[in-house]
Amino acid sequence: MKVIAISNRKGGVGKTTLALNIANEIRRLGIATVLIDLDSQCDLTKSAIPSNSNLPTILDVLKGNVTINNACHEVREDLYIIPGSKDLDTLNLKKSPKLLKSLLRKSEDLTEGEVGYVIIDTPPGMNDASTMAYAAANHVVLVTNPETFSMENMGLMINEIMKIKDTLNKDLNILGIAANKLDCRRSLAKKSMKKLRRIFSGSIFKVTISYDAAVPTAQNQQIPVRELNWRSKTVNQFSSLTREILERMEGI
Amino acid sequence: MESLWQAKKQLEQVNGQFHKTAQEVETRRYKRAGGGRFEDRHKRVTTYLENELYQEIESLRERGLILNLTAVVNTALREYITNNHGGKK
Numbered sequence: 001m002k003v004i005a006i007s008n009r010k011g012g013v014g015k016t017t018l019a020l021n022i023a024n025e026i027r028r029l030g031i032a033t034v035l036i037d038l039d040s041q042c043d044l045t046k047s048a049i050p051s052n053s054n055l056p057t058i059l060d061v062l063k064g065n066v067t068i069n070n071a072c073h074e075v076r077e078d079l080y081i082i083p084g085s086k087d088l089d090t091l092n093l094k095k096s097p098k099l100l101k102s103l104l105r106k107s108e109d110l111t112e113g114e115v116g117y118v119i120i121d122t123p124p125g126m127n128d129a130s131t132m133a134y135a136a137a138n139h140v141v142l143v144t145n146p147e148t149f150s151m152e153n154m155g156l157m158i159n160e161i162m163k164i165k166d167t168l169n170k171d172l173n174i175l176g177i178a179a180n181k182l183d184c185r186r187s188l189a190k191k192s193m194k195k196l197r198r199i200f201s202g203s204i205f206k207v208t209i210s211y212d213a214a215v216p217t218a219q220n221q222q223i224p225v226r227e228l229n230w231r232s233k234t235v236n237q238f239s240s241l242t243r244e245i246l247e248r249m250e251g252i
Numbered sequence: 253m254e255s256l257w258q259a260k261k262q263l264e265q266v267n268g269q270f271h272k273t274a275q276e277v278e279t280r281r282y283k284r285a286g287g288g289r290f291e292d293r294h295k296r297v298t299t300y301l302e303n304e305l306y307q308e309i310e311s312l313r314e315r316g317l318i319l320n321l322t323a324v325v326n327t328a329l330r331e332y333i334t335n336n337h338g339g340k341k
Binding site: 159199 | 255256257258259260262263265266267268
């Protein structure tokens with residue numbers, strides 16, 4: 001089982017969108033995948049579970065009220081989600097940053113090959129929940145929006161990951177940087193991408209995700225982009241990005 | 253701009269020597285083999301796989317988890333030789 005944290009301090013870069021669509025592409029390859037919503041805004045939960053129901057949340061898991069297995073809600077064949085909680089920030093996680101890691105390890109189904117990947121949607125900023133996500137993850141995928149401040153703040157993000165690697169999780173690595181919401185009709189976007197590739201070279205994923213109406217439409221309908229009733233170019237992009245991510249993990 | 257170069261150095265620090273993109277894996281393999289054409293660096297052989305193993309490999313290939321069977325076989329043989337006969341890595 002591999003755990004991937006989708007990450008950036010900056011909000012609105014597309015972490016949730018990437019988490020949902022990458023997970024959907026992985027499960028379409030026949031690999032069972034679990035999504036964990038660690039953001040108290042619960043956007044991933046709202047994207048994956050249409051109805052507002054009383055399902056156990058990640059908060060219930062962390063409090064020990066329910067096991068991880070029982071909190072996994074099946075949203076599609078081979079795709080599960082542990083819903084987020086708006087009250088997650090009320091839980092004091094400072095003393096137990098490795099709590100999620102140990103719960104994932106103890107979960108029988110997850111560790112005995114039933115689940116191939118766990119994908120964690122991390123909250124913006126750096127708080128106890130995000131620290132816990134990086135402590136539990138094997139890999140981090142950094143999401144950036146090349147035209148905005150999210151690119152300039154990348155150093156801060158990587159610095160924080162470095163500290164967590166030193167203190168909590170020496171096996172953590174950054175799988176790569178995914179460029180999202182790219183509008184290549186704009187010269188600023190092209191310049192920014194060129195700059196990113198020149199500086200980060202092989203650390204940037206080859207595939208970029210375009211700025212496309214399909215994404216907010218899919219979010220509004222609470223489905224992955226692949227399930228829209230038209231085939232957006234972002235479907236192939238998410239599929240190719242997912243293959244690139246899997247390929248990089250195979251290479252490590 | 254300066255901050256991005258700094259971020260790149262920090263990323264390399266995080267990943268240390270273990271970070272291998274697909275391109276780096278291929279480049280290192282190519283350099284280790286001393287460069288040259290694929291046909292000059294490889295010997296074509298015919299071998300037999302057990303049916304169950306073959307099905308497993310095909311399933312992994314269909315799922316996109318194995319992209320290059322030659323690379324997998326070469327890696328497996330290299331590890332076997334290293335672990336059992338003390339060959340070079």
